[in-house]
Amino acid sequence: MKILMVSYEVYPLAKVGGLADVVGSLPEYLVKQGVEVQIAMPYHQIVEKNANHIEKTGLTVNTSELKSNYTFEVYKTTLNKGNIPVFLLKNDELIDSDDVYGGSDLGVQALAFSDAVFQLSKILKPDIVHCNDWQTGLIPAFIKTFFGDAIPKTLITIHNLGYQGTFDKYYFELTKLPGYYWERGYLSTGDMLNFLKAGIVFSDFVSTVSPTYAEEIKTEEYGMGLNDLLSKLGDRLVGIINGIDYTEYNPETDKRIAATFSIDDLSGKKSCKLALQKELGLPETDAPVVGLISRLVDQKGLDILAEAAEDLLAKDLQLVILGTGEERYENLFRSLEEKFPQKVSANICFDVNLAQKIYAGSDMFLMPSKYEPCGLGQMFAMRYGTVPVVRFTGGLKDTVKEFDFNTATGNGFGFFDYDSLELTRAVERALDTYHSSDWITVVKNAMKTDCSWENSAGEYIKLYKRIIQSERRPVDA
Numbered sequence: 185m186k187i188l189m190v191s192y193e194v195y196p197l198a199k200v201g202g203l204a205d206v207v208g209s210l211p212e213y214l215v216k217q218g219v220e221v222q223i224a225m226p227y228h229q230i231v232e233k234n235a236n237h238i239e240k241t242g243l244t245v246n247t248s249e250l251k252s253n254y255t256f257e258v259y260k261t262t263l264n265k266g267n268i269p270v271f272l273l274k275n276d277e278l279i280d281s282d283d284v285y286g287g288s289d290l291g292v293q294a295l296a297f298s299d300a301v302f303q304l305s306k307i308l309k310p311d312i313v314h315c316n317d318w319q320t321g322l323i324p325a326f327i328k329t330f331f332g333d334a335i336p337k338t339l340i341t342i343h344n345l346g347y348q349g350t351f352d353k354y355y356f357e358l359t360k361l362p363g364y365y366w367e368r369g370y371l372s373t374g375d376m377l378n379f380l381k382a383g384i385v386f387s388d389f390v391s392t393v394s395p396t397y398a399e400e401i402k403t404e405e406y407g408m409g410l411n412d413l414l415s416k417l418g419d420r421l422v423g424i425i426n427g428i429d430y431t432e433y434n435p436e437t438d439k440r441i442a443a444t445f446s447i448d449d450l451s452g453k454k455s456c457k458l459a460l461q462k463e464l465g466l467p468e469t470d471a472p473v474v475g476l477i478s479r480l481v482d483q484k485g486l487d488i489l490a491e492a493a494e495d496l497l498a499k500d501l502q503l504v505i506l507g508t509g510e511e512r513y514e515n516l517f518r519s520l521e522e523k524f525p526q527k528v529s530a531n532i533c534f535d536v537n538l539a540q541k542i543y544a545g546s547d548m549f550l551m552p553s554k555y556e557p558c559g560l561g562q563m564f565a566m567r568y569g570t571v572p573v574v575r576f577t578g579g580l581k582d583t584v585k586e587f588d589f590n591t592a593t594g595n596g597f598g599f600f601d602y603d604s605l606e607l608t609r610a611v612e613r614a615l616d617t618y619h620s621s622d623w624i625t626v627v628k629n630a631m632k633t634d635c636s637w638e639n640s641a642g643e644y645i646k647l648y649k650r651i652i653q654s655e656r657r658p659v660d661a
C-alpha cells in the first residue's frame with residue numbers, strides 16, 4: 185500500500201502548530217507497519233534551515249489545471265526517522281516568505297501547490313493521496329475531475345475546522361474546474377471559494393483527529409457552517425485520535441531537559457521544575473507551576489482564562505506561558521507578568537526547546553479550549569508527568585479523565601461548560617490534590633496514559649484499506 189501524504193507543515197522541516205507534529209511523526213509508524221509513505225509539502229524558505237540535506241530530483245511539474253502556468257521544481261529530503269522521502273515543491277515566486285503562512289498570495293500559492301501535487305501524484309502513482317487541512321483541499325477536486333482512469337483514492341484529514349481557507353470567487357476562476365461546480369456549491373460557501381469544503385466534497389473519505397470531534401463537527405455548535413455536509417458523510421467520516429512520537433518525547437532520554445526521569449524515579453522532574461523556575465526568574469519554591477503552551481488564539485479558551493486570571497493568581501501557584509498569536513492575548517499575558525512578576529512568566533515567542541522544558545518542569549498543564557480537535561499539548565504534558573487541566577471537548581475529552589480519589593483513577597482535571605468559574609474550580613481541584621498524598625497517583629496515571637502512535641497508526645491502516653476497497657464516493661454537496 186502506497187500513500188502520498190500532503191501537508192503545508194511537517195516537523196522538523198516547518199512547524200507552526202500540531203499539524204506539523206502529526207505529519208512529522210505518523211508516517212514513521214505507518215512505515216513500521218508495512219505501509220509505503222511519501223510526503224509532499226511546499227519548499228518553504230524555513231525548510232532550508234531545518235533540513236539536514238536537500239537534493240534536486242531533476243523533476244519539474246507544471247500546473248496544467250490552472251489558467252496560468254506555474255512551474256515547480258521538485259526537491260527531495262527525508263525525515264530522519266523511517267527514512268521517509270519528502271518531496272519539496274519549489275516555486276520562489278509563489279512561496280516567497282520565511283513564514284509558512286506568510287506568502288504574499290496564499291490563495292494562489294495553495295491553488296498552484298495543489299495542482300502541482302496533483303501532477304506529482306501522476307508520477308508517483310500512490311494508492312491514496314492523504315490530504316491535510318484546507319491548503320490541500322483542491323487536490324481531490326483536481327484528481328476527480330482531471331485524472332482519468334487509474335486515479336488514486338483520496339482522504340482529507342481535518343485538523344481544525346476553524347480554518348477553511350475562504351477566498352474570493354476570482355480564485356475559482358483561476359482554475360479550469362467546470363463552472364457548474366460553483367453553481368452546485370461544491371466548493372463554495374456563500375460567494376466565497378472554500379478550500380476545505382472542496383476537500384470534503386471531492387474526497388472519498390474524510391477523517392478528523394479524535395472520535396469526539398468527529399461527532400461534534402456534525403453539530404451547529406462546532407460545525408462552523410459545514411455541519412450538514414459533514415453529517416451527510418455517514419461512515420465516510422472517521423475520527424482517529426492523534427498520537428505523539430514516544431521516542432523523541434521521552435523523559436527517560438530527553439537531552440533538552442535539565443534532568444531525565446521516569447515513572448519509577450521522579451526525582452529528575454523536581455530538578456526540571458527548579459531549572460525552569462531559575463531560567464524564567466521565578467522563585468524556586470514548591471508552589472505548583474502551571475504551564476500553558478499554545479497558539480494564542482480564541483480557540484484555546486484564552487478569554488475565559490483572562491476572566492479567571494486574577495482569581496487564579498490570588499492562589500499559591502506560578503503561571504508559565506509560551507505562545508504567540510493575537511495581540512490582545514499576547515498583551516494580556518505581558519500585563520499579567522508585569523502585575524505579578526513573582527508568579528507569571530510570559531514568553532511571547534516560538535521556542536520548541538523552551539516548550540520541552542515547560543512540559544517537563546511544570547506540575548500542571550492548562551488547556552481550557554473552546555474547541556479542540558485533538559490537542560497534543562495535553563499528551564506531551566502527560567508523557568512528562570505534568571497533569572492536564574482541560575475543558576472536556578474534542579480530543580481533550582477523549583484523552584483526559586477527571587481524577588477520582590475514591591478509585592484512584594483518572595489522569596487530570598477538567599470541566600464541561602465553557603465558563604471561567606468552571607475553569608477556576610477545576611484548577612482548585614487540581615491544587616487541592618497537589619497538596620494531598622493523591623498527587624503522585626495522578627502524576628503516574630498521566631504518565632501511564634498511552635498516547636503513542638502505535639494504536640492510531642493501526643487505525644489509519646484499517647481506514648486506508650477500507651478506502652481502497654470502497655466504491656469511489658460520488659461528488660455530493
Ligand SMILES: Nc1ncnc2c1ncn2[C@@H]1O[C@H](COP(=O)(O)OP(=O)(O)O[C@H]2O[C@H](CO)[C@@H](O)[C@H](O)[C@H]2O)[C@@H](O)[C@H]1O
Nearest residue numbers: 201202203343478479507533534535536557558559560561
Ligand atoms: N510558542 C510556541 N513555542 C513552541 N511550541 C509551540 C508554541 N505554540 C505551540 N507550540 C506547539 O505546537 C503544537 C500545538 O499542537 P496542538 O495540537 O495542541 O494545537 P494546534 O491548534 O496547533 O493544532 C491543530 O491540529 C492538531 C493536530 O491534529 C490538533 O491536535 C489540534 O487540536 C488542532 O487545533 C504543540 O506541539 C505545541 O508544543
